[in-house]
Amino acid sequence: MVTSDDVLLRVAGVGKSYRARERTVDALRRIDLSVRDGEFVAVVGASGCGKTTLLKIVAGLLPATTGEVVLGGRRVTEPPAELGIVFQEYGRSLFAWKTVRQNVELPLRHRSLGRAERRALVAEALDAVGLGQAADAYPWQLSGGMQQRVAIARAIAYRPRLLLMDEPFSAVDAQTRGDLEDLLARLWRRYAMTVLFVTHDIDEAVYLSQRVVVLGTGAAGLVDEIPVDLPAERDQLTTRSSPRFGELRARVYARVRHTPQPLESVTP
Amino acid sequence: MTGVRGLRAAAAGAGLALGLPALLLTLWWVASAGSTSIFLPPLREIAAAFDDVWLSDAFRRDVVPSLWRLGAGYATAVVVGVAAGYVIGRWAAVRALTSPVLAYFRVLPAPVMIPVLLVAVGIGDATKLVVIALGALWPVLLNTADGVRSVDDVQLETAAAYRLPAWTRHRLVLRAASPRVFAGARQALGISIILMVVSEMLMSTDGLGFRVTQFQRSFAIPEMWSGVLLVGALGFALAKLFELAERRALRWHRGATGRQEEAW
Numbered sequence: 001m002v003t004s005d006d007v008l009l010r011v012a013g014v015g016k017s018y019r020a021r022e023r024t025v026d027a028l029r030r031i032d033l034s035v036r037d038g039e040f041v042a043v044v045g046a047s048g049c050g051k052t053t054l055l056k057i058v059a060g061l062l063p064a065t066t067g068e069v070v071l072g073g074r075r076v077t078e079p080p081a082e083l084g085i086v087f088q089e090y091g092r093s094l095f096a097w098k099t100v101r102q103n104v105e106l107p108l109r110h111r112s113l114g115r116a117e118r119r120a121l122v123a124e125a126l127d128a129v130g131l132g133q134a135a136d137a138y139p140w141q142l143s144g145g146m147q148q149r150v151a152i153a154r155a156i157a158y159r160p161r162l163l164l165m166d167e168p169f170s171a172v173d174a175q176t177r178g179d180l181e182d183l184l185a186r187l188w189r190r191y192a193m194t195v196l197f198v199t200h201d202i203d204e205a206v207y208l209s210q211r212v213v214v215l216g217t218g219a220a221g222l223v224d225e226i227p228v229d230l231p232a233e234r235d236q237l238t239t240r241s242s243p244r245f246g247e248l249r250a251r252v253y254a255r256v257r258h259t260p261q262p263l264e265s266v267t268p
Numbered sequence: 269m270t271g272v273r274g275l276r277a278a279a280a281g282a283g284l285a286l287g288l289p290a291l292l293l294t295l296w297w298v299a300s301a302g303s304t305s306i307f308l309p310p311l312r313e314i315a316a317a318f319d320d321v322w323l324s325d326a327f328r329r330d331v332v333p334s335l336w337r338l339g340a341g342y343a344t345a346v347v348v349g350v351a352a353g354y355v356i357g358r359w360a361a362v363r364a365l366t367s368p369v370l371a372y373f374r375v376l377p378a379p380v381m382i383p384v385l386l387v388a389v390g391i392g393d394a395t396k397l398v399v400i401a402l403g404a405l406w407p408v409l410l411n412t413a414d415g416v417r418s419v420d421d422v423q424l425e426t427a428a429a430y431r432l433p434a435w436t437r438h439r440l441v442l443r444a445a446s447p448r449v450f451a452g453a454r455q456a457l458g459i460s461i462i463l464m465v466v467s468e469m470l471m472s473t474d475g476l477g478f479r480v481t482q483f484q485r486s487f488a489i490p491e492m493w494s495g496v497l498l499v500g501a502l503g504f505a506l507a508k509l510f511e512l513a514e515r516r517a518l519r520w521h522r523g524a525t526g527r528q529e530e531a532w
Binding site for chain 1: 420422423425426428429430431432433436440443444520521523524526
């Protein structure tokens, strides 16, 4: 199904372990994963499954203990140029002394772009997330949902081939969350990005993605990959209440909860 | 509408802030009016002495040198303190290497160096400058190191993921640490003023500290008092000036941490 030609991201045998005293603790166990160019993949798992660790390794922010990450044909050893990232903690990832516009512009300042071109990218990104009016505000003057929009605008202004998102919507209220999910779905189609989306929310993973990757608890590694065969056009009401959504959701849920436990780790 | 109200609030704030000092001065004026003690002269005499002494060429002779030493010593402390604090805060290895030495020097009172410096450097401005810088350095250095060390990981990861150049990242870290840098610099300003006066009292031929001691030795008591008042006023003015600069530079921090603007 996944041919090597259209693979953008290849994660091969990636694991991460920490040495604590004489024991070696696995944070992530041998993950193999391929993501096609333009695909939207969600990574789910209970806390402690290593999904954030995986994302940081893919981002080049954390070295893997084993295996390798290849993005666009090049091995990742440091943050790659074609990468955008959105963290959960928008309040900590935005720079409070910079305005919304300056925050979005910052990563672009070090690219060989003309001033006008840069301005245009920033303005377009802010419009795309619906913050055209708030360009001169400071992040702390905005609500949590709007701050996360700024972080998204910063990522898309950068025009990444791969957008990494680490539980980006888990710190906002339910209503805002739905809005942000739909915004992300629109942006993904509009900019033809590849998205790797980490979340602990199974519904969100099924609603947004084309494929859900389940990481098992206790760093059990990749336990299942579930293709999401829902229609491309999705909607908070109809999609979420469709029978197929329910089936997929149940299947992912079962895989997240009933992961075969590794022998040595017995958790109640 | 907010203009008028804001103005009124500012006036009320200023009234509150100036009310007590005005009251205290009045009390002092009245209570000391009939004083015959030569050590506690009437405030009226002190005010007259203030006019005579400080609004003459004493300004050029004593105030300017004092301010120069203060400014140069303080600036040295801030520049060296921020630079060293940054390096110490950013790299754990440097921190491990320097922390025992820092722990020793930060508790060493700067004035104790005066006799050493007198022998080693002499009585010139350099000695006073070194004393001021040495004493004011520590709060800047330690606060900067702490601030730099506690910069949010998410900010650092964001900067790394977007491949910001090293120079930009250093600037971001310093800016994120700036509330702590300012806290240290504020402490350092107070220490600088103290050390300026002390060093001038012990080893100088001009300056405010020297002049106050001279007046005391020649029993020019109202003049001595006027010098004390001037040093106090100077310290107050510098602290206010600092506060103004800090307020401007850290507006984002008050906003981000949800602290209200104060009227004064």
